[in-house]
Amino acid sequence: MIELERAAYSYGGGELFTDVTLTLAPGSFHFLTGPSGAGKTTLLKLCYGELIATAGHVRLFGENTRKMDRDRIAMNRRRIGVVHQDCQFLDHLPISENVALPLTVAGRSEEADAYLGELLAWVGLTRQAQQLPPELSGGERQRAALARAIILSPDVILADEPTGNIDWEMSQRLLSLLVELNKLGKTVLVATHDMALIRAAKAQISARVLRLKDRKIQAAEVDL
Amino acid sequence: MSLRERIGSSVALLAGDKQADRAVPPTGFTARLTVFTSAAMAFLAVFVLALSLTAGRVADRWTEQLAQTSTLRISAPDGQIDAQVRAALRVLETTPGVAGARALSDEEQRALLAPWFGPDLPVESLPIPRLIEITETDGGYDTTGLRARLQAEVPGALLDDHARWRAPLVKAAERLRALGFAAVILIAGATAAMITLAAQAALAANAQVIRVMRLVGAKDSYIAGAFVRRFTLRAFFGSTVGVAVSGVAVWLLPELDVAGGILEGIGLSGAEWLWIAAIPILASVVAFAATRAAALRTLGRHS
Incomplete structure (x- = not known):
C-alpha cells in the first residue's frame, strides 16, 4: 500500500528525520508515536503525498511520489482517507456536504444519497447532518472527519492525533470505529502520543507500534 | 497536452x-x-x-466621396470671369475622365462662406473666385494634361483635385x-x-x-x-x-x-x-x- 524506503525529510537546513523505512501492508494497523516535534505529522504527509521526501523514496500503491504530478497525487489521495487533529472542514457547508465532498470531487456526487445516511448513522451524526462544522463539538467533528475520510472506501486511513481534542469516552468511540474499519480490511496508521489509546487498541487488535525519536523510526513494542 | x-x-x-x-x-x-x-x-x-x-x-x-470629385477655381478681373468660366466648362466637357462639371451658383458659394462671413455676404459685389465642381468617372482624368490645357486656355483657373488635403485627413x-x-x-x-x-x-x-x-x-x-x-x-x-x-x-x-x-x-x-x-x-x-x-x-x- 504505502512504502517508505530510507526516507528523510529536511527543512530550513535541519533534518527532521532520516533513513525511515516502513511498509504499510494491506489490512495492517500501525500506531506512530513519539515526542512532539519529532515529525509524526510530516511523516504522515509523506504518506499521502502532501510533502515529498528530501531523500529516499516514498511509494503510494507502487508509484514513487517524486515522479507523480499533482493530478496523479490527487488521484492517489482518493485511495487514502486522512483525518487531522483540526479536522479541516469547509465551514460554510453543512456536515452532510462536507462528508460527501470526496464523492463530489471524484465526480460521483449522485452516490451520496446511497452512502451518506448510512455513514452518518454509523458515526452517530444523523441529527447533526445539516449543522455547520463550527456548531459541532470536538468529538463530533472528529467523527465527521472520519466519515469524510472513508466515504470513498479508501484502502488506507491515516489519522493524525485524532483524539487530541476529545475526551476519553469519545476517544474510545473513535478508536472502535477505526478498529472496525481495520477489521473490514482497511490499512490504518494513527499518529498519536496517547499511550492509553494504544493500549486500548492493542487489547482489541494486533497493532504494530512505531516510535519516531532522535530522527529515526523504531519498533516500540517493549515500551507498552 | x-x-x-x-x-x-x-x-x-x-x-x-x-x-x-x-x-x-x-x-x-x-x-x-x-x-x-x-x-x-x-x-x-x-x-x-x-x-x-x-x-x-x-x-x-471622405475616401469614397472626395476621391471622385475635384474643384476648379477661377480668379480673374471683373468682366472676364464669366468668359473664363465658360471656357473652363468647354475644356472640361471635352476632357476624357470628366463625368460632369458645373459652376456653383451664387447661393451655393454664399452657403459655403456663411460659416465664416455670415449669411448676408454680398457675393455678387465681391471679387470672389468662381468655383466649378468636377465629377470624375471611375477611371478619373489625367490631372497633368488637364492642368496644361487649362493653363493655355483659362489662365485664371486653378485645379484642386483634393489630394493635397484629403490624404492627411483620411490618414488622421x-x-x-x-x-x-x-x-x-x-x-x-x-x-x-x-x-x-x-x-x-x-x-x-x-x-x-x-x-x-x-x-x-x-x-x-x-x-x-x-x-x-x-x-x-x-x-x-x-x-x-x-x-x-x-x-x-x-x-x-x-x-x-x-x-x-x-x-x-x-x-x-x-x-x-x-x-x-x-x-x-x-x-x-x-x-x-x-x-x-x-x-x-x-x-x-x-x-
Missing part, C-alpha cells in the same frame, strides 16, 4: 458542477470588484468603439480608428489585470478551501474551475450591464453636425451594434483566461 485536450479541458472547466461551485464561499469584496470593473470597462469600451467606428466611417466617406481618421482599437485592447488588458488581482485575493482568502479540496483528492483543474466559473460569470454579468448602459447612452447621443459634418453620425449604426454585443463575450474570455492563469499559478505555489 494537445489542442483538442486543451479545448476539452477548458469546456469542462466552464461547464463544471454546482456542487464544486458551492465549495468556494461567496466573497463579497472580490465579487463586487469584478462586476464593477467589468461594467466600467465595458462602458468605456463601447464609447471607444463608437468613436473608432465613426472615425472609420468618416475615413471611408484611420489613425483615430487604429487608436480606438488599441484602446479596446488596453481596456481588455486592464480588465485582465484587475480580475487577476481580484482572483488572487479570492484564492488567498480561500486557502483553507484549497487545503481541504486537496486533502479529499481534488485536482488543480477542479479547484481552479470553481474560481474560474465564478469570475467568468461575474465578468459576463458586469460587462453586460456596462454595455447596456453605454449602449443606451450612445443611442441617445444627439446628432452632431459640426465643422461641415466632420462629426456627423457619431455613434453606431446597423451591423456596428454587433461589435458591442461581442464585448461581454470578450470580457468573459478575458476573465476566464486571467482567472485560470492566476488560479493555476497560485495552486502551483501551494503544492
Whole structure:
C-alpha cells in the first residue's frame, strides 16, 4: 500500500528525520508515536503525498511520489482517507456536504444519497447532518472527519492525533470505529502520543507500534 | 497536452458542477470588484468603439466621396470671369475622365462662406473666385494634361483635385480608428489585470478551501474551475450591464453636425451594434483566461 524506503525529510537546513523505512501492508494497523516535534505529522504527509521526501523514496500503491504530478497525487489521495487533529472542514457547508465532498470531487456526487445516511448513522451524526462544522463539538467533528475520510472506501486511513481534542469516552468511540474499519480490511496508521489509546487498541487488535525519536523510526513494542 | 485536450479541458472547466461551485464561499469584496470593473470597462469600451467606428466611417466617406470629385477655381478681373468660366466648362466637357462639371451658383458659394462671413455676404459685389465642381468617372482624368490645357486656355483657373488635403485627413481618421482599437485592447488588458488581482485575493482568502479540496483528492483543474466559473460569470454579468448602459447612452447621443459634418453620425449604426454585443463575450474570455492563469499559478505555489 504505502512504502517508505530510507526516507528523510529536511527543512530550513535541519533534518527532521532520516533513513525511515516502513511498509504499510494491506489490512495492517500501525500506531506512530513519539515526542512532539519529532515529525509524526510530516511523516504522515509523506504518506499521502502532501510533502515529498528530501531523500529516499516514498511509494503510494507502487508509484514513487517524486515522479507523480499533482493530478496523479490527487488521484492517489482518493485511495487514502486522512483525518487531522483540526479536522479541516469547509465551514460554510453543512456536515452532510462536507462528508460527501470526496464523492463530489471524484465526480460521483449522485452516490451520496446511497452512502451518506448510512455513514452518518454509523458515526452517530444523523441529527447533526445539516449543522455547520463550527456548531459541532470536538468529538463530533472528529467523527465527521472520519466519515469524510472513508466515504470513498479508501484502502488506507491515516489519522493524525485524532483524539487530541476529545475526551476519553469519545476517544474510545473513535478508536472502535477505526478498529472496525481495520477489521473490514482497511490499512490504518494513527499518529498519536496517547499511550492509553494504544493500549486500548492493542487489547482489541494486533497493532504494530512505531516510535519516531532522535530522527529515526523504531519498533516500540517493549515500551507498552 | 494537445489542442483538442486543451479545448476539452477548458469546456469542462466552464461547464463544471454546482456542487464544486458551492465549495468556494461567496466573497463579497472580490465579487463586487469584478462586476464593477467589468461594467466600467465595458462602458468605456463601447464609447471607444463608437468613436473608432465613426472615425472609420468618416475615413471611408471622405475616401469614397472626395476621391471622385475635384474643384476648379477661377480668379480673374471683373468682366472676364464669366468668359473664363465658360471656357473652363468647354475644356472640361471635352476632357476624357470628366463625368460632369458645373459652376456653383451664387447661393451655393454664399452657403459655403456663411460659416465664416455670415449669411448676408454680398457675393455678387465681391471679387470672389468662381468655383466649378468636377465629377470624375471611375477611371478619373489625367490631372497633368488637364492642368496644361487649362493653363493655355483659362489662365485664371486653378485645379484642386483634393489630394493635397484629403490624404492627411483620411490618414488622421484611420489613425483615430487604429487608436480606438488599441484602446479596446488596453481596456481588455486592464480588465485582465484587475480580475487577476481580484482572483488572487479570492484564492488567498480561500486557502483553507484549497487545503481541504486537496486533502479529499481534488485536482488543480477542479479547484481552479470553481474560481474560474465564478469570475467568468461575474465578468459576463458586469460587462453586460456596462454595455447596456453605454449602449443606451450612445443611442441617445444627439446628432452632431459640426465643422461641415466632420462629426456627423457619431455613434453606431446597423451591423456596428454587433461589435458591442461581442464585448461581454470578450470580457468573459478575458476573465476566464486571467482567472485560470492566476488560479493555476497560485495552486502551483501551494503544492
